[in-house]
Structures are given as C-alpha cells and as structure tokens.
Amino acid sequence: MASLVIAEHDGKTLKDATAKTVTAAAQISSPVHVLVAGSGIGAVAEAAAKLAGVEKVLAADDAIYARMVAEPMQALILSLADKYDAILAPATTSGKNVMPRVAAMLDTPQISEILKVVSPDTFERPIYAGNAIATVQAPAGKKVITVRTTAFKAGEGAGSAAVESVNAAGDPGLSKFVSEELSKSERPELTSARIVISGGRGMQSGENFHLLDKIADKLHAAVGASRAAVDAGFVPNDYQVGQTGKVVAPELYIAVGISGAIQHLAGMKDSKIIAAINKDEEAPIFQVADFGLVADLFKALPEMEQELTRLGY
C-alpha cells in the first residue's frame, strides 16, 4: 500500500525531522505521502513536495490545525488512515502528542521512537533511557510509529510531488489553544544543529550561559542544557537534552559543567564527537567523551573563545 508521514512544521517552515521520517517510512511501505496540517501552510506543503522520495503531499489547510491540537489532528489522520498500512510521525512533542491517540483508535500498538527499520515489520527502539535496545516485531495490520529522527538521514536530491488538498475532519471541540511562549533564538535548532554546546549545574546561573553563547556564535552551534540546569531555572525547558528532553546527535557535542547522569547521556551519546569540560575528573561524562578537559569552566570557556578567535572563527 503506502505510508503516511505527518509533517513537522511551525506554520511557516517545514522541519528537518519530516525528511528524516520520510526516510524511515520509505523502508517500511512505499510510496510515501506527507500530510501537512495547519493554517496557511501553502509554503510548507510546497517544501514537503520537494523532499526526495515523496509521491504526494496532502494539505489540510484549516484554522483548527493551526496549533496541531491533539483531538482535531486525531480525527484528520483517522479520516485518511484507510489508504495506508503505516502512519509515521517524528518523535517530537507534537508527534508524541497525537500518534498514540491514532494507534488507540485503530486498536494497534504504537511503536515509539524507532532507531532502525530492520524489516518492514521489525524495528529497533530504545528502552530504559537508552540503556537497552529492543528489537520488536509488529503484528499484521496497520503500523503506527514515531521516529527518533537523529537515527535517520534525510534523503538526497529533490522530489516534485503533487500537492492535493484534503478536507478538514472537524473539531470535536474538546480543547483549545490559549497561548504560546516560544524561545526566540537566531541560532540553529538543537535537534538539527551540526554543533551543540550544553551547560549543566556547573554553570551556576542563567547569566553564565552567555559564556556558552559566545562560543556558540563562533561555531554556529545550538545551546542546550542538562536537566539539572533547567530544574535550577538557569534556562527554559526547551534547552533540555536528555531522555525526557530532546535527543540530539550532532557532529560535535560539547558538555560543559555537566556530570553526565544516565538520563543526560541518553540524549546525546550518539553524537559523533563528544568533548567535555568539568572540574571533577571522576565525572561520568568523561567515560563517553572523546576529548576531556579537567578544568574550571569559568577559565576554560574564555580561553576556548580566545583560541577560536585566534584561529579565525
């Protein structure tokens, strides 16, 4: 049959997570269609049509989808589900929000955060905060899947899929959007940045994160944080890297003042290169770091910045 990918976007731009989910979908069931639901999403649908490996884009343009609230999204996806044997979404907060509702109504188990498609019905997924990997086989019938997008690469080349409008499926009127407080940043997003620099409890305050910002600006890096730093109120929740926050796998991850609790490691240990700065040489972060520096971060960060300047960054 075919698979349906629920696009991740902010109303204006299509997120990278969509292309990576398309890659996973193509390994399960082809052709791949992408559902773009939102309000005024013409440009997003056009961008989805250009993704490699996409045959058709379904555009559901209606005010009720503006914030991708769970209940109307459930109704929309279910109205289209008949034609697909696999329905996938990236394991973002919006994917995690709606997909289990879809699975429940289809009476099928959801397979969460797949890391690998072993065969069209068999998948690898992390359990126990990434301390174990389960290989699971889905029963016959429709599959509902969320995808850990750091484990898949976006397809290469460009596509030219047709964009087709689909009807809105109604609003059950159970909930409504009130407001949003989004972090504004000129920097790349945590989950798609090539370089991530994160601070932990060792940063001591939110103001001290500007030491990381300076390095991030030079390297075009995203800034993240450990749970301890978020819990302490240094930075907002959307900075959190870890099993229950964001999972990242950049080319370079720099952990500063982060001890390396299991749940933090679960969110970054698939990074290509890991560098760590911590004054405690026993910190568990050094057991996974390719390059470790035992030092006071308040001395090390300005020195790093200087060296980067010297090298022309």
Next chain:
Amino acid sequence: MKVIVPVKRVIDYNVKARVKADQSGVDLANVKMSMNPFDEIGVEEAIRLKEKGKASEIIAVSIGPAQASETIRTALAMGADRGILVKTDGEVEPLAVAKILKAICEAEQPGLVITGKQAIDDDSNQTGQMLAALLGWPQATFAHKLEMGDGKADVEREIDGGLQTIEVKLPAVVTTDLRLNEPRYASLPNIMKAKKKPIDEKTPADYGVDVTPRLKVLKVTEPPKRTAGIKVKTAAELVDKLKEAGAF
C-alpha cells in the same frame, strides 16, 4: 471531583538497567523497584488539588504484579485515598493498560486522570494519550502547570519550542512533565495510616481486557558502547584537537 492517578512499578531511576545475557530482556531480579517518577509527580499534583479543595477523592491504580500493591501503598502514604490493583503477570502494553483504565474510568467517573508522560522502563509515552482517545476525552500532555477552572482546566505544556497553554474541557487526561511539581516524601505517620487505606484487587478479566502483548520482542541488546578518549591539558589544546578531528 474524583481524580485517578495510574502508578507504575518500575526499576528505580537510580539503578542502571542491565541487559540479560540471553537477550530476552532487562534483568530485574533483585533490583530495587520504585514508583515511576513521572507518576509520582501525578500523585503529588492530585494531592495538591485535593488540598486546594478542587478534588474530593484520589484513587491510585496500578496494573502489574502482586508487588505493585507496594507502589499503590506509596501513593496512599503520600495522600491518595484508596487503591485499585489490577493483577497481571508479565509485561502489559500501553494500549492494554489504557483499555483497563478506560473501564475503571467508566466505573468511577473521575473528573481528571493524571498519568506520568512516560514510564522509565519502556519509555513508550503512550498510555495517557491512548486513554484520552478511547474515552473520547481531551488531553493535555507534558504538563508544566495545571490550573483548574469551572468544568475546564488550563494546562501549560512543555513543547519543543518552549511552552504552550491549552484549555481542556473536563473530564480530561493530563500527563505530567518533570517540572510540574516536586513530589513530597511520605511522613512516618502517613505511612502507618496508609496501611489501613483500602486496595481493591482486580484482574484484567474483570474489565474484559485481553492483555496478551501484541508486539513481539525478538531480542533486547546493549546499545553500542562509547569508550573514553583522551584528556587534554588546556582549553586551547581542546580547540586544536577538535579542529584536527574535523569537528569544525
């Protein structure tokens, strides 16, 4: 208004899970077990609602082995009023849990169900959403702040871009995120009192739910291991080594 708090017995969050040599699963023999931390946040939130006069009764529900009654006792010692233990052997998948909880909700008619956003063993992040869908209720996942209104609740949610507030009609399902509250410790007198609070024992069959797993676990393996690299002496050396390695 009744509040139902599902509580799962899982490996303690301080214990590192070890994969069994035969790859059949994670070794749980002689491992410390505790209440799923996100569920603990759910219990705390329910108790706070009761303290504010917004909830009348808190029912802690656990689906699991006989020892899950200890997890319910923990919730009772924190301040829940009574418990329901649905006894099962082996793993129960989120969809089956949601079906059992749906039957309990139909019998108890709560105004709110507060679940953890995920359990730290299977990391599924499904049960609350599935329950809401099966009941035809609204949901507010990843709750950061909960404000009860008249027949509705405003919930601030932790989303990838920051925070989002939605209004849900009651009854509703709320799933907790880390910063909703800090759960209390049960005091000794409350632990003693909890021993007298009632726990109903049930089976999935009482609710007409088949809990046979639908996903087949073919194997459970260790993740690829990383090994410690080298230590550098100065920050400048760190930058140079990273550049050499092609990191930027």
